[in-house]
Structure formats: structure tokens, C-alpha cells
Amino acid sequence: MTVATMPTPALFAAAATLTPVEAQHYDLAFSATTQECPWPKAYGGDPVAQAAVAAIRSVTDGKSLHSMHSYFLRPIDIGAEVRYEVELLRDGRGYSTRHVRGFQNGKPVYVCLANFAAGEPGGSYAVPLPDALPRPDDLPSSAAYLEGRSGGTMTDTSKAYWSGGRSFDMRHVPGPVYLTVEGHRQAHQAVWLRPFDALRPVDGLSDAGRDQAALAYVCDYTILEPLLRVLGHAWADPGLVTASLDHAMWFHRTGPVDGWILYTQEAQAAENGRGLATGRLFGSDGTHLATVAQEGMIRLAQGGQS
Numbered sequence: 001m002t003v004a005t006m007p008t009p010a011l012f013a014a015a016a017t018l019t020p021v022e023a024q025h026y027d028l029a030f031s032a033t034t035q036e037c038p039w040p041k042a043y044g045g046d047p048v049a050q051a052a053v054a055a056i057r058s059v060t061d062g063k064s065l066h067s068m069h070s071y072f073l074r075p076i077d078i079g080a081e082v083r084y085e086v087e088l089l090r091d092g093r094g095y096s097t098r099h100v101r102g103f104q105n106g107k108p109v110y111v112c113l114a115n116f117a118a119g120e121p122g123g124s125y126a127v128p129l130p131d132a133l134p135r136p137d138d139l140p141s142s143a144a145y146l147e148g149r150s151g152g153t154m155t156d157t158s159k160a161y162w163s164g165g166r167s168f169d170m171r172h173v174p175g176p177v178y179l180t181v182e183g184h185r186q187a188h189q190a191v192w193l194r195p196f197d198a199l200r201p202v203d204g205l206s207d208a209g210r211d212q213a214a215l216a217y218v219c220d221y222t223i224l225e226p227l228l229r230v231l232g233h234a235w236a237d238p239g240l241v242t243a244s245l246d247h248a249m250w251f252h253r254t255g256p257v258d259g260w261i262l263y264t265q266e267a268q269a270a271e272n273g274r275g276l277a278t279g280r281l282f283g284s285d286g287t288h289l290a291t292v293a294q295e296g297m298i299r300l301a302q303g304g305q306s
Contacts, residue, residue: 010200016202018053019032021083026086026088028058029084029086034047044220044243046217047109065212069113069114075109082104087101096115099111127280127288129262130190136169141170142170142178145175146159146163146178152234152235153240168193169196177229179236185230185232188265189265191225193261193263195257215257216249219292224277231270231298252288252290256284257283258284263279263281270298273297275296277294279291
């Protein structure tokens with residue numbers, strides 16, 4: 001398998017580009033293609049972003065996406081078409097609701113509910129941006145961190161993918177958990193995110209809708225990492241198997257995804273081969289844009305590290 005190593009957000013744009021097709025089950029349908037990655041199954045952010053795009057494109061009265069609640073039902077083939085069928089559950093004056101189902105090989109692989117709001121006057125509160133964190137320019141990029149390093153199950157392909165194949169530059173506080181967990185085990189981390197260059201337009205989306213889809217796309221890459229960190233696991237540990245199980249995301253405010261985005265994350269619980277983590281996404285001006293919660297499977301095969 002080959003993975004594009006040119007650092008560019010064109011990979012996200014390709015994932016978020018949907019083609020209208022004839023609906024077979026519900027009201028509207030779109031097709032999309034999952035992007036290449038060096039794992040046995042497609043990256044979980046692909047269906048989250050693609051379902052967000054499908055839902056956004058079904059709402060034509062100016063309402064904005066404010067929440068998504070998703071389940072990952074089956075592994076999704078890489079580089080293959082997924083058909084997203086959209087059911088128009090409700091269109092009210094203040095809110096609209098969509099049910100999106102992803103199908104591949106004739107079976108449902110992903111499902112979500114998405115809600116949209118017109119917005120109205122009310123009070124305002126935002127969690128403040130954490131202080132005392134290193135700035136991204138003072139941290140190594142993934143490519144710089146991995147240069148000259150090797151170990152575990154990391155291959156040249158996975159190293160290239162972590163370095164530049166995910167559309168976004170990612171810089172960790174503390175250091176990333178690609179090969180080892182540096183320092184003591186702790187239940188929190190922060191990741192600075194920025195597209196490698198300007199985000200491309202996406203067919204059928206406004207810039208604001210594209211930026212929401214970009215956050216939905218990128219949020220899944222690292223959300224399980226605070227769980228790995230507190231459990232003492234690194235991505236390249238032999239025998240480590242992870243999978244996204246369910247996912248929730250709330251969009252509080254719109255904001256451009258063009259500068260550095262801060263993604264603060266915390267492990268909430270781990271038991272019975274599952275873990276729950278939460279995260280907050282802050283815009284380049286410090287605005288709290290979105291909140292994420294995700295449960296994932298975390299399994300270390302017998303004989304792996306503990």
C-alpha cells in the first residue's frame with residue numbers, strides 16, 4: 001500500500017468531496033471515497049466528515065450543524081466507495097435533524113444523527129483557552145520528531161503517514177506516543193493542529209461548512225491518545241489494536257481552520273477493552289469551537305507489551 005507523503009490538505013478535500021447519487025433507501029444520497037492509510041481499515045475521521053458533509057448539503061435554509069452522534073458499525077474498506085443515505089427526519093423553524101447511514105458492500109458500516117440550529121439570542125460562555133502551554137513553533141512537527149527514529153511496528157509507510165499524510169501538521173504536548181510514552185503516565189495531552197497549507201474549496205459547502213467538516217475529519221486522529229498515554233501504550237507497540245466505536249461532537253461556534261488549532265484531550269475511563277476520551281478544539285484566536293467525546297476499543301494482543 002502506498003500513502004501520499006506530500007504534506008497537503010488535499011487529502012481531506014478529496015475525502016470531503018461527495019457526489020450526489022440516486023437514493024435507494026431514504027431521501028437523498030451521496031457517494032464518497034475513503035482515503036489511503038497504512039492500516040487494515042479506513043481512518044474513522046473519513047466517515048465522520050463525509051456524513052457531516054452529506055447532512056450539511058441536505059439543509060438548505062441556512063441552519064448550521066451543531067451536533068453529531070455517530071456509531072462505527074463495521075470496518076470500512078480503504079480507497080473504496082461509501083454510499084451515504086440521508087433521511088430528512090425533521091425541519092422546524094429553529095432546528096433540523098438528519099439521519100445519515102453509510103453503506104459499503106451492501107451493508108451498513110456507519111450511522112449518525114446530525115442536528116442543525118438556526119441560532120437565537122441568548123447568553124454566552126466559553127471555556128477559556130488553557131495557558132502555560134508551549135507554542136506550536138517551539139514544538140517539533142511529527143516529521144521532525146520521527147526523523148531518525150524507528151521501532152516497534154512502525155514501517156516506512158506508517159512513518160511517512162504520521163509525518164505528512166494526514167492533511168494536518170500535528171504537534172504534541174507532551175511528546176507524541178508514536179513509539180514510546182515519554183515521562184510518567186498521565187490522562188491528558190494537547191495537540192496543536194494546522195492544515196499544511198490553505199484548505200481547498202469543497203463542492204457543495206460554504207467555507208464555514210468546510211471548516212466544520214475539517215474539524216470532524218481531524219478530531220479522530222488523536223482522541224484516543226490520552227487513553228494510550230495513561231495506559232502506557234504507544235501506537236507502534238506490537239499487538240496493539242484500536243478502533244473507534246462511537247463518537248459525539250458539538251459545534252459551539254464557527255471559526256476558520258486556517259491557523260493553529262489547539263486540541264486539548266483527557267482520558268475519562270478505561271475498562272473491559274474500551275476507553276472514553278473527551279476533547280476541546282480552540283480556534284487560532286482562542287475561541288472554543290467544538291467539543292468531542294469518543295469511545296474506542298483498545299486491545300493489546302497476548303504477547304504484546306503491558
